[in-house]
Amino acid sequence: LIRHENIKEPYTEFPKGVKIIKYDANMNIISSITAQFAKHFDSDDRWEAKNNVVAVNLKGDTLKTEYLVWDMKQEKIYSDQYVKIIQKDQIYSGIGFESNQDFSSYKIKNLKGQMYVDIQEN
Template sequence: MKNIKNIIRSIVVLTGIAMLLSCENSILEVQSITSQEKAPESSGEEVEFIFTDSTRIKYRAFAVEFIEIKTEDADYQEFQKGGKIISYDDDGTVAGQIEANYAKHFVSNQLWELRNKVVAVSDDGNTINTELMYWDQNKGLIYSDQYVRIIDKDGQVLEGDSFTSDDKMNNIILKNVTGEVYLNDESQQ
């Protein structure tokens, strides 16, 4: 009986050694696979970011949940549960704000991708609604190639299938426009 147990132990040990020696993955292969994973560099909940230029606050971003990813191919911040960005003029007044249910900030390009119920409001009351919007901070542009609905400060509604604007929403270019525009005839008053 003792010999049978020794034989079984020997078979188990030999099988284990054979399995280890038969592995084809080298340590370098395992390291290269694991280094490509998108492990967060940092993360947080209920966070606020302040972006400054020469000690002046330019933007503040608020997020329910935040992760930062840094790999050889990508460097971005992701706001999977959405958030809000408020931009400021040089004098510190609010220039506008954008809210979305999802946002991604490509750090090196200074490009924001905003998705799902995106609402941008300018300081003078113009509102842009869309499902996808990009904000290129380097160029000072916001744009989308998807359906967009714009409500101006007077309540007029315009719709289109894409738009481009400066990031202050002063010069909006809407393509394939539909909507109702009401003109006030002052000569009848």
């Protein structure tokens, strides 16, 4: 943990990584984010996560990327880099991503995807 205070935009650096957990009102885990490096900016209550970033929501959907921002004031998560979302039966990827902060509703920009379809022959 490294604190940078005497600068225009103070922040706390987490060079050994973080695990951020989001809880609901009943203290149930609704989402989590892990990363090998992160910064928290005090002025706008914003997290920047880098290097092997993984976010998981309540449904078990998993987001993987190298860069992610969690804007706690705006209550959203976003990235402008390559993202991959792994669901139980589908994988989506693209460049750019935006979500609400519990990662329950999201949009991938420049979407690419794989869908698995069972084909039954007669």
